[in-house]
Amino acid sequence: MDTPESHIARACLDAYAALPKGGGKPQKRSNGRNEWTILAGCVLETHPSKFTVIALGTGVKCTPYERISPHGDVLNDCHAEIICRRGARVWLLDRLLAEISSDDIIIDDIPRIFHIANGSHAPVQYSLQQHVHLHLYISTLPCGEASSIALYARHTLEDGHKSLYPHPAHVPRLIRGRIRPDIETSECILRTKPGRRDAPPSISMSCSDKILVWNAIGIQGAFLSSWLTSIFLTSVVISMPQETHMGIHQKEYESKCVWALNYRGSSLHNHKLKVSFVSICFPDSRESVELRTHQEYGVAQADENWSKVEPEPCAASILWVPGYKMESLLGGVKLGASTKRKNGGPLPASSWSMICKRAWFLKLIRSQKVLNEPYYSLSYYESKHPLHASGRQHYIKAYQSEKSQLRGNTDSKTRISLFLEQIHKDPEHESMASPSASDAPLAAWLVTPRKWTDFIVEG
Numbered sequence: 001m002d003t004p005e006s007h008i009a010r011a012c013l014d015a016y017a018a019l020p021k022g023g024g025k026p027q028k029r030s031n032g033r034n035e036w037t038i039l040a041g042c043v044l045e046t047h048p049s050k051f052t053v054i055a056l057g058t059g060v061k062c063t064p065y066e067r068i069s070p071h072g073d074v075l076n077d078c079h080a081e082i083i084c085r086r087g088a089r090v091w092l093l094d095r096l097l098a099e100i101s102s103d104d105i106i107i108d109d110i111p112r113i114f115h116i117a118n119g120s121h122a123p124v125q126y127s128l129q130q131h132v133h134l135h136l137y138i139s140t141l142p143c144g145e146a147s148s149i150a151l152y153a154r155h156t157l158e159d160g161h162k163s164l165y166p167h168p169a170h171v172p173r174l175i176r177g178r179i180r181p182d183i184e185t186s187e188c189i190l191r192t193k194p195g196r197r198d199a200p201p202s203i204s205m206s207c208s209d210k211i212l213v214w215n216a217i218g219i220q221g222a223f224l225s226s227w228l229t230s231i232f233l234t235s236v237v238i239s240m241p242q243e244t245h246m247g248i249h250q251k252e253y254e255s256k257c258v259w260a261l262n263y264r265g266s267s268l269h270n271h272k273l274k275v276s277f278v279s280i281c282f283p284d285s286r287e288s289v290e291l292r293t294h295q296e297y298g299v300a301q302a303d304e305n306w307s308k309v310e311p312e313p314c315a316a317s318i319l320w321v322p323g324y325k326m327e328s329l330l331g332g333v334k335l336g337a338s339t340k341r342k343n344g345g346p347l348p349a350s351s352w353s354m355i356c357k358r359a360w361f362l363k364l365i366r367s368q369k370v371l372n373e374p375y376y377s378l379s380y381y382e383s384k385h386p387l388h389a390s391g392r393q394h395y396i397k398a399y400q401s402e403k404s405q406l407r408g409n410t411d412s413k414t415r416i417s418l419f420l421e422q423i424h425k426d427p428e429h430e431s432m433a434s435p436s437a438s439d440a441p442l443a444a445w446l447v448t449p450r451k452w453t454d455f456i457v458e459g
C-alpha cells in the first residue's frame, strides 16, 4: 500500500540500491559466508509525498573504549542510525549555507527549507519551516531498549523454551549491551552498544538511547545549535516484515518502540515522535540474507550445519550524502586508508570520514569563515562548552544546558571507570546501578571524557 511511510522506506532502499556495489556494502566472503548489515536513511519531506533522501548510513560496529582516538579522527560509533544522523547534519549545514548565500526560492529542486527564527535579535538563528519534516528510516528495530523484546523472543526461539533469568534485586540504570533483555520496567534503563561479551567494551550508548535524546533536544548537536534551533525528527519508520515477528504481535513491538524512543521516565518532556512499521524488506538485512543463504546452500537454520554457513554482520559501513562520493568505512576510518600515526599525532586527512569529530569541527570552522563570523581558536571540547555566552556561543550554552538537565553533571570519568571495573571483574555481570547521585532522567549516561575531545584543528 502507498502510505507516506512506505514512500520513505522505498526512497531509502532505492537510494541504497543505486550506490556502487562492493566497498562497504555487504558481500560474500572468500569462505563463502554472506554478510548482512543495517541501513538507516534520513528523509526530508518538503511537500506531501515529496521525499528527498539527505543521508544514508549502514553499519553495526563500534569502537571499544580502549581504542578511542584523542584526535577525533576515528568514528567511534558506526551504527547505521548514528552515521546517518551525522551525514544529515552535513547536508543541513551545506543547505543552510546555500540558502544564506542565495535569494533563489528553489535550490537544487527543493524549495527553501529554513526561515529566520528570531526576528531582529542578533545573531540570526534559523529554523526548519513548519511544513518541512525530517524522517528516519531504519531497516530493523534500533539496538537497545526498542529491540529488547525482539532479542528476548530470539533467545527464546533459539533455546527452544522461555529463557529464565532470576529477577534482579533492583532495576539497573545502565546495562551492558544485550544483557537481560527480559527486564520489563517503567523505569528508564540505558544500555551501551551491544558487542560480543568477550570483546573489549565500548562506552557508546545504544541507538534507542541516542534517538531518545535527539527526541528531547534535537538532532542538530551543539555546533549546529549556534545557527539552528532544535531540529526534531517527525517520525521513525522501521522495516518489520511479518516473518521477523517471531510470534509476537506487531502492536507489542510498536508500543515498546514508542515508549523506548519517546518517554522512558516521566521527567522527560519530549517532542512526540511517531513510530511506524512497514513490511518492506531491506535486501541486505540479517533476515533477508539468512533466507538467501538457506536457499543458496539448502541448509535450514535448525540444521546443525547452519553454523557453518550462518551469515555474518558486515564489519564495514557506508555513508552517503547527496553531492558527495559514497564513503566506505572500516574501523571508523576510510576503508583501505592509512591507520599509521606519526609520533602519535592525528591520522592523515585522507583517512578521515567527513563525519568524524575532526572533519566536522573543521567544516564548522570553515563555515564560520565563509559567513564572516568571529572564530575562536579553541579546542573541540572548548568550542562545544563555551565559557562565555557572547554571540553564537549563547546558543551553544543553551543547548548544553538542556543536555545536562537530561544527563546530570556527575563526573563521567568516575562513572566510566566503575562501569569498566565491573565488566573487568565479571564479564558476565548482569547489570549495574548508576553510581550517580543525580536525579536527572539519563544520569547513567556514559559521557566521553574531555581528554578524548580536547584536540585543536587548523582551519
Ligand SMILES: [Zn+2]
Residues within 6 Å of the ligand: 079, 080, 081, 142, 143, 206, 207, 208
Ligand atoms: Zn544501534
